[in-house]
Amino acid sequence: MMTDEQTALIALDWGTSSLRAFRLSAGGRVLESRASDHGIQHLPEPGLPGFEAAFAAICGDWLAARPVPVVAGGMVGSAQGWAEVPYLPCPADLSQLPGAAASVRTAAGQEILIAPGLIHDPEGGTPDVMRGEEIQIAGAIAARPDWQASATLVLPGTHSKWARIRDGAVAGFATYMTGEIFALLRGHSILGRLMTDAPAAEGAHAAAFAKGVAMAAEAGPGDLTRQLFGTRTLGLTGRMAGGVLADFCSGLLIGHEIVSGLAAAPEGPVLLVGSPALCARYAGALEQISGRAPAALIENPAPQGLYRLACDAGLLSPNAEDTHA
């Protein structure tokens, strides 16, 4: 007779504005998850006591019930985090993350293994960094040897990441400021003044987004800041309703990101990792621009990535059967 699987690992996805905790079985199944707003910039108190308090609040009872290893990833390993873990350089074999990880020990004696971020520093280029996405990437491709062999992972967001996977390693990656620039333009620029929440006709949101994507697909180098001004003139001249101008602007920015990202992407599958609504926008733009459909839309692979980190670190055995009481 099966009963509840036992806790074998606690995994923390600890970012700037939020903290998520996962209680995992020995086989990597998520038994329970919790979220708090104790991101590293929003701790209950400053500095080390704040990390201790946030940690105890989100999973102290789990550890009291059953002492297990704890792993963490994200901004908790940054210079403003609990301990600064240096970036691992690309090409970065994802199975080697533990070798570049660092440990902290709580006042209560609990050890926490914190993952490193990645740095991509091509010769003659500009460096790029990520912290937290490497865990999501590791989780996204963990179950698929073909994706580990070769894939392009796109993680849309405030700072979208495009990562090239080759032979189990992150060969390189690039960051696009798509989400942040969209928010700035909508919230603070002249473009936002004409954007409204007015109800739009059926299909009008999608049509405006597709028009932005189509313009991006035809753009030459440097055309973005000119095309963005079209958000204003299409609104001013009444050719596009205020309620869909934000969709047009979003289509332009996402379209430009995809055009540029695909130019550096190898053959093989493209995986979209993130919120379903945002991934759906990217999937539509990707197909419109390239005719390629994403191989998968993956919502939150962070628990699997942290599980893999723990296995690679020898904290638990990936082949262990879940314990049945």
Added chain:
Amino acid sequence: MMTDEQTALIALDWGTSSLRAFRLSAGGRVLESRASDHGIQHLPEPGLPGFEAAFAAICGDWLAARPVPVVAGGMVGSAQGWAEVPYLPCPADLSQLPGAAASVRTAAGQEILIAPGLIHDPEGGTPDVMRGEEIQIAGAIAARPDWQASATLVLPGTHSKWARIRDGAVAGFATYMTGEIFALLRGHSILGRLMTDAPAAEGAHAAAFAKGVAMAAEAGPGDLTRQLFGTRTLGLTGRMAGGVLADFCSGLLIGHEIVSGLAAAPEGPVLLVGSPALCARYAGALEQISGRAPAALIENPAPQGLYRLACDAGLLSPNAEDTHA
């Protein structure tokens, strides 16, 4: 014996945030200029009384001393202005601006001729608009038949304009949001956090700007929002000092604008119109990208453009000798 030239025209450059007035001779010489902060969004009181009051304050005494024609250009002719003057479509013969102008009459009976803006609405493209720049363009090329025949005018700023001149007409133009996006990134984005006012080594500002321009020159379509993130990573990794990160970001944005603008520019002279400091940045980037030197840097041709408007409207004769008492 020569005495002071007499006033023959009062010309107003009336924008969103400022109002400038010029007292001109019959030959088009600026005898006196004044500026106030009574732009159309900053009138002393709302609506028509605000326009009347701002007008009386800046040039009422000039008109009392000698009644002369008054012309105006800029946002004073917009929907939020004293009177809305419809856009003149491109290709727009600059000598035909008066035919699309409108007049208002003050409570005191003074007529003011207000110039139209321009709209460029290419088939299959997005429309673009300008209001005020057409006056600067008219003034910039007024004295040079060769520039009237063929030239590219660049007016850098919050919303930079690139205008193509052919046979005395504005054949078309494009707007780039360069200045506004730079201000947003510096003031409100993650990029601004690493920018400082720290003193930089000699030449470091220029070198950082040139690096941004060089990256723009090599960019493919859609690369801008990726390259912008380099402002953060170059700062984070200590490869560029905080005091020059704004220069790098500026070089990227201006470089992208120039790459795109030149792709649509015909052969022939490129003229830069605007503040000397900003025009110098554009001149440097233009030469770095294309090897082309600007044919001229023109600081403020608005008085000459308004003078030409008055002449073309028949309000005074362009061949009149300045009056000598």
